[in-house]
Amino acid sequence: MEAAVGAPSNHPSVQEVFLDFKGRRAAIVKALTIDYEDFFQQCDPGKDDLCLYGFPNEVWQVDLPAEEVPAEIPEPVLGINFARDGMKERDWVCFVAAHSDTWLIAVAMFFGARFGFDKADRDNLFNMINDLPTVFEAVVGKVKKQGKKKSPVSNHNNKSKSNFKKGSESQENYSKTMESKEDEEEEEEEEEEEQGETPCGTCGENDAGGVDGFWICCDICERWFHGKCVKITRSKAAYIKHYKCPSCSIKKLVNCSF
Structure with missing residues (x-):
């Protein structure tokens, strides 16, 4: 794949x-x-x-990464398709947008380094780029209009909603709907009983051993995932103190923009 089609000439200007x-x-x-x-x-x-x-030339393409190592220009984030059905659609497209912004900056600065831009040139290039809205801002603006009527807490699962209410007793809307302590304990017991049959938050499978026998739980939404589905190995997990799934990783960024 010719990822650098239309790239700047051998002696480009900042404008190019x-x-x-x-x-x-x-x-x-x-x-x-x-x-x-x-x-x-x-x-x-x-x-x-x-x-x-x-x-x-303003043409986009979904494709496999370049086979050459290193590639001619920096590569976009890999595996955007794997999270498509494992996240809320709004979160997924915003997640792709944020990573795309990172890639665009990386490509521009790669050209700047490759063609010997000095500090003044780099500052000029960054300022020109910064005058444009980011891809994330463009996408969030469209998603915000489409999902304007949706409640920001309507997608929380029962457990996370319960935890939120416990930490927000002073809020009138939630204090009116507080369940009794006994009801909460019963819900927690039921959730514990169902944990053994919980499906993977990405692929939806609930095989007992998980893919390669390894599962990981998100510390935010408390959903379980096959390690392979979220690109986390057992050895890598040993260094993660608080794991956030792809959906929760982007959720805060999205909510702050709305």
């Missing part, structure tokens, strides 16, 4: 690199807004690691 950035950004915004239905369908979780590429 900015135009490259602007074209790639426009392509990704188009994929996540105007062409979203097509983009969503192409991100099949059953396929291998997929990336969202944006090209300077």
Whole structure:
């Protein structure tokens, strides 16, 4: 795949690199807004690691990563398709948007380093880029309009809602609906009994041993995931004090923008 099609010439100016950035950004915004239905369908979780590429001619493409190592330019985040059906759709598209912003900056600064931009050039390039809304801002603006009537707490599971109410007794809306202590204890007991049959939060399977026998629990939403489904190995998990699943990782960022 020619990820650098339309890249700046051998001796580019700051303006040329900015135009490259602007074209790639426009392509990704188009994929996540105007062409979203097509983009969503192409991100099949059953396929291998997929990336969202944006090209300077404002064309986007969902494809496998480049085979060359190192690649001609920095590669977008891998595996955006794996989380498609394991997250709320709004959270997923905003998650992809945030990673796309990171990739666009990486490509622009890569060209700056490759072509010897000095501090003044880099400052100029960054200021030009910063004058444009980020991909995330563009996507959140569209999602916000579409989901304006949705309650910000309507998607919490019973346990997280219970924990939220315990820490918010002074809030009138929740204090009116507080359940008795006995009811809460019964709910917790029922949840513990069902834990053995809890499906993976990403793939939905509830095989007892999990994929490769390893499961990990999100400390925020308390859902369980196969390690393979969220790209976490047993050895890596040993260094994680508080694990956040992909959905919870982006949730705070999304909510702060709404």
